[in-house]
Structure formats: structure tokens, C-alpha cells
Amino acid sequence: MKEFAGKTGQSIFFILSGVARLWNLGSAVVGYTLSSFFKRKVIPREVLFRQMVLIGIDSTAIVSLVGASVGTVLALQAAYSLKTFGALMYTGSLVCVAMARELGPLIAAIVISGRIGARMAAEIGTMMVQEEVDALITMGINPIRYLVAPRVLALALMLPCLTVIVDIVGMIGGWAIGTTGLGINSSLYIAKSIEALCLKDIYTGLLKSFIFSILIALVSCHQGLSVSGGADAVGKATTQAVVISIVLIIVVDCLATAVIYYALPT
Amino acid sequence: MSESEPCVIEVRNLIKRFGDLTVLNGINVEIPRGQITVIMGGSGCGKTTFLRHLIALHQPTSGEILVDGANIVGLSEKEMNNVRRKFGMLFQGSALFNSMTVGENVAVPLKEHTDLSPEIIRIIVRVKLELVGLTGFEDFMPHQISGGMKKRVALARAIALDPKIVFYDEPGAGLDPITASMIDRLILDLSKKLNITSVVVSHEMKSAFRIADQIIVLHKGKVLQVGTADEIKNSKDSYVQQFIHGESEGVIPFKQTSEAYLKGLLST
Numbered sequence: 140m141k142e143f144a145g146k147t148g149q150s151i152f153f154i155l156s157g158v159a160r161l162w163n164l165g166s167a168v169v170g171y172t173l174s175s176f177f178k179r180k181v182i183p184r185e186v187l188f189r190q191m192v193l194i195g196i197d198s199t200a201i202v203s204l205v206g207a208s209v210g211t212v213l214a215l216q217a218a219y220s221l222k223t224f225g226a227l228m229y230t231g232s233l234v235c236v237a238m239a240r241e242l243g244p245l246i247a248a249i250v251i252s253g254r255i256g257a258r259m260a261a262e263i264g265t266m267m268v269q270e271e272v273d274a275l276i277t278m279g280i281n282p283i284r285y286l287v288a289p290r291v292l293a294l295a296l297m298l299p300c301l302t303v304i305v306d307i308v309g310m311i312g313g314w315a316i317g318t319t320g321l322g323i324n325s326s327l328y329i330a331k332s333i334e335a336l337c338l339k340d341i342y343t344g345l346l347k348s349f350i351f352s353i354l355i356a357l358v359s360c361h362q363g364l365s366v367s368g369g370a371d372a373v374g375k376a377t378t379q380a381v382v383i384s385i386v387l388i389i390v391v392d393c394l395a396t397a398v399i400y401y402a403l404p405t
Numbered sequence: 406m407s408e409s410e411p412c413v414i415e416v417r418n419l420i421k422r423f424g425d426l427t428v429l430n431g432i433n434v435e436i437p438r439g440q441i442t443v444i445m446g447g448s449g450c451g452k453t454t455f456l457r458h459l460i461a462l463h464q465p466t467s468g469e470i471l472v473d474g475a476n477i478v479g480l481s482e483k484e485m486n487n488v489r490r491k492f493g494m495l496f497q498g499s500a501l502f503n504s505m506t507v508g509e510n511v512a513v514p515l516k517e518h519t520d521l522s523p524e525i526i527r528i529i530v531r532v533k534l535e536l537v538g539l540t541g542f543e544d545f546m547p548h549q550i551s552g553g554m555k556k557r558v559a560l561a562r563a564i565a566l567d568p569k570i571v572f573y574d575e576p577g578a579g580l581d582p583i584t585a586s587m588i589d590r591l592i593l594d595l596s597k598k599l600n601i602t603s604v605v606v607s608h609e610m611k612s613a614f615r616i617a618d619q620i621i622v623l624h625k626g627k628v629l630q631v632g633t634a635d636e637i638k639n640s641k642d643s644y645v646q647q648f649i650h651g652e653s654e655g656v657i658p659f660k661q662t663s664e665a666y667l668k669g670l671l672s673t
């Protein structure tokens with residue numbers, strides 16, 4: 140019993156201290172971002188643009204592929220149930236609303252946490268091991284300002300964009316399978332989709348993806364910065380970054396959905 | 406604060422403990438201006454830890470470190486960054502940024518700390534690379550050049566902002582004897598031509614005797630001896646003699662049990 144209580148206390152302490160460290164890192168990044176509006180050279184532009192290209196443009200293909208597949212699968216699975224009610228023509232509305240509200244932000248965030256989060260943690264972790272971060276400090280350059288802030292900002296700008304792409308590609312995937320495989324009339328499919336979709340579905344989805352982007356970037360950079368030792372520490376940090384990011388994304392998604400659609404007035 | 410003081414760095418009673426382990430145990434040294442000081446000692450004697458205190462990557466448990474007469478212990482990040490403008494540091498593994506070219510690496514401190522135009526920065530980068538003998542290597546990536554060249558690029562980056570003091574952590578480590586002696590020559594050249602104070606951490610005797618104006622021997626977290634190269638060579642201390650001649654048997658025994666090793670560490 141004593142041991143159990145001790146372990147529980149330890150885990151709670153571990154989680155809370157992790158949250159506190161993330162909060163500190165996040166507030167430092169917010170501070171630098173705000174001051175970059177008034178001062179030049181707070182956030183290094185080359186790093187920011189390099190990261191934006193890496194996250195945005197280089198991830199478009201894979202994110203689209205996953206988005207299209209999810210849209211297609213969703214249409215096929217939905218049709219199976221809807222058919223029993225004779226409501227096959229509502230497949231389009233279901234796919235569009237589900238993509239915009241939930242699956243677009245979630246799928247984009249999960250793919251990016253695997254692709255970009257892991258990369259950030261490994262890159263910063265290796266920089267820690269090879270004394271590159273120490274080199275920055277001795278040059279009088281704050282590593283949070285130089286390494287973390289541009290990465291968080293780049294992801295916060297690019298993940299909502301990728302989410303829009305996933306939304307659209309997923310809807311097109313659903314439409315393609317709906318009109319060919321399921322035999323729904325194309326104009327009916329589109330009309331039903333537009334009828335079902337409202338603006339709130341889209342902007343709440345984008346808001347969620349913005350929150351996810353901050354989570355992924357902060358968790359990954361934090362994991363990278365806490366590396367000490369050698370190659371195995373980098374490996375551990377990389378795995379941790381992806382696992383923690385995905386768990387946090389899903390938990391926060393749960394909370395955000397509950398708050399946005401049920402707690403707030405519609 | 407004055408620039409004319411003979412000592413640029415003065416360390417007073419520096420103590421560093423990691424938990425129960427005392428790594429630095431009351432170090433008092435003075436580093437003279439414009440000269441090359443070599444900090445020597447066996448592996449694990451605390452010399453790298455000592456160096457990291459001088460550039461405030463570690464904070465001491467107690468003691469003072471005076472740079473140009475001002476204590477740098479406990480300074481805020483902003484105040485420390487002002488002091489760091491006087492410093493350049495060459496890390497053991499070069500610590501070049503792998504995602505940037507050689508030229509971009511040297512340009513990082515210039516871009517961050519000055520308002521110079523990109524054209525001027527390009528010229529300064531070329532000049533600094535020329536000083537270390539790497540003209541025309543601006544567009545190479547760090548993984549395309551050899552270990553010795555990386556060290557030289559790192560040195561060019563360290564002197565980009567014309568620091569007054571340059572710290573070298575094991576500059577010859579992992580290099581062949583010829584390349585290592587080239588690095589030594591660079592250290593000598595830079596210190597004489599640019600009147601830079603150099604602090605070199607090394608355990609390579611040959612290189613230390615070649616470049617040092619002053620040698621500080623550390624042992625078990627304490628200063629064992631301070632002197633010129635000749636004074637150290639003729640030292641009566643049996644540890645110093647064992648160290649200079651690189652003998653495996655002597656005051657430091659070849660075979661050690663883990664208990665004896667721990668006891669040795671903790672007894673300091």
C-alpha cells in the first residue's frame with residue numbers, strides 16, 4: 140500500500156513537473172514571439188523559413204496520401220451503415236463534417252508528430268550531445284530563442300495549412316469513392332456535403348490543429364533539450380517525443396471537442 | 406574593470422560539488438593577459454569542468470571568477486551574454502552546426518550580434534577563414550571536411566567577433582600529430598598576432614610545452630603546480646614527472662579496484 144502510494148505520488152509529481160517545464164518553455168517562446176514584433180533579429184528568419192519549408196512543403200505529399208485514404212475509407216464504412224437506413228446519399232455530409240471537425244486536424248497532427256516531432260527531438264538532442272547547444276550559449280545566443288521559437292512558430296503556421304489540405308483531399312477521396320463505387324449522383328453528393336458543412340466546423344478544426352501544433356513542437360523541442368549522454372539518449376528522446384505528443388494530442392482533442400461542441404453555446 | 410591589469414581572469418577558491426562528489430576543490434589561479442595558459446591534468450581531474458566554469462556553462466558551488474576584475478558568478482543571462490562577447494570557445498568536438506555550410510557557421514555570431522550587411526559579413530567570414538588557412542571553403546558542409554579542418558572552422562567561428570580571450574578544449578584531441586601541431590601553430594599565431602589571451606585545456610605534453618607561457622597542473626580537483634614550461638619539466642613532484650613521461654606505474658597505480666578509485670575521487 141505504502142509502495143503503491145509512493146509510486147502514484149511519484150508519477151503525479153513526474154507529470155506535474157513535466158507540465159511545468161513545458162509551460163516554462165512555452166511562455167519563453169511566447170515572450171520571444173511577442174518581442175519579435177518590436178525588435179529585429181529576435182527569431183532567426185533563415186531557421187524559421189527552413190523549418191516552414193520542411194514542415195509545410197515537404198510534408199504535403201504524405202499528408203495528402205493519408206488524408207485521401209482516410210476520406211475513402213470513411214465513405215466506404217459510412218455507406219455500409221447508412222445503406223441499412225436508406226440514407227446512402229448522406230455519405231457526403233458525414234465525410235465532410237467528420238473530416239473538417241475531427242479527422243483532418245487529428246490525422247495531420249499525428250502524421251506530423253511522427254515526421255516532424257521526431258525530427259525536432261532527434262536534431263536538437265544530437266545538438267546537445269555534440270555540444271552545439273553549449274556553443275550557442277557561449278556565443279551569447281539563447282537556444283530557446285534560436286532553436287525552439289522558430290520551430291514552434293513554423294509548426295504553428297504550417298499545421299493548420301496542412302489540415303486544410305487533409306480536409307480537402309479527404310473530401311475529394313470520399314466524393315471519388317461515393318460517386319464511382321457507391322453510385323451516388325455527383326451533384327447530389329456535393330449538394331448534401333455543402334448543406335451539412337458549416338463554417339464553425341472548419342474553424343474549430345483549424346483551432347484544434349493550431350493547439351496540436353504548439354503541443355507537438357513544445358514537447359519535441361523539450362525532449363530534445365533534455366538529452367544528456369549519447370546516442371541512446373537521443374533515441375529515447377525521439378521515441379518519447381512522438382509518444383507524448385500523440386497521447387497529448389488525443390487527450391487535448393477529447394477536451395477541446397467536449398468544450399467546443401458541448402460546453403460553449405452554439 | 407581596467408584593461409591594463411596583468412590578470413584577465415582570476416579564480417578565487419572555486420569549489421564545485423556534484424552531489425557528494427567534489428570535482429573542483431578550492432582552485433586559485435590567475436590567467437595573465439595576452440599569454441597562453443595551458444591547463445593540464447589527467448583524464449577526470451576536472452579540467453574540462455573547470456573550463457566550463459570559466460565560460461559560465463556551470464555555476465560553482467562556491468568561489469569567485471573575476472573577468473577583467475568583475476565577478477561573473479551568479480550573473481543574469483543578459484549580463485553574462487555581455488561578458489561572453491569577450492569570449493571565444495573551441496569545443497573538443499568542434500561543435501559546428503551540421504545543417505549549415507562552413508561560411509554560415511562562421512557567420513552565426515556576426516549575424517546575431519552585429520548589424521552588418523550580408524556583403525560585409527561575407528567579407529569578414531572570408532578573412533576569418535583565411536586566418537585559419539581555409540580560403541575558399543565557405544560552401545562546404547561540415548561533414549565534407551576533415552576533423553582538423555572542422556577544428557579550424559570552429560576556431561574561425563570562435564574568433565569571428567574578435568574576442569579578447571579564446572578557450573580551447575583539447576584542441577589536439579583526435580587529430581594526427583601533424584594536424585595537431587598545425588592547430589598549435591594557429592593558437593600561437595592568433596595569440597601573438599591578435600593579442601588574444603588563450604586558455605588551453607590539454608593533456609598532450611608535447612603540445613603544451615610547445616605553446617604554453619604558463620602551465621597549470623590540476624590533480625584531483627586541486628592546483629598541483631603553476632609554472633612555465635621549463636619549471637614544470639624540472640618539477641620535483643612525482644605525479645607531475647609521471648604525467649610528463651607518460652609512465653603507467655608511479656604515484657598513480659596501473660591497477661585500481663573500484664573501491665580505491667571511488668575513495669580516490671571522494672578523498673579530494
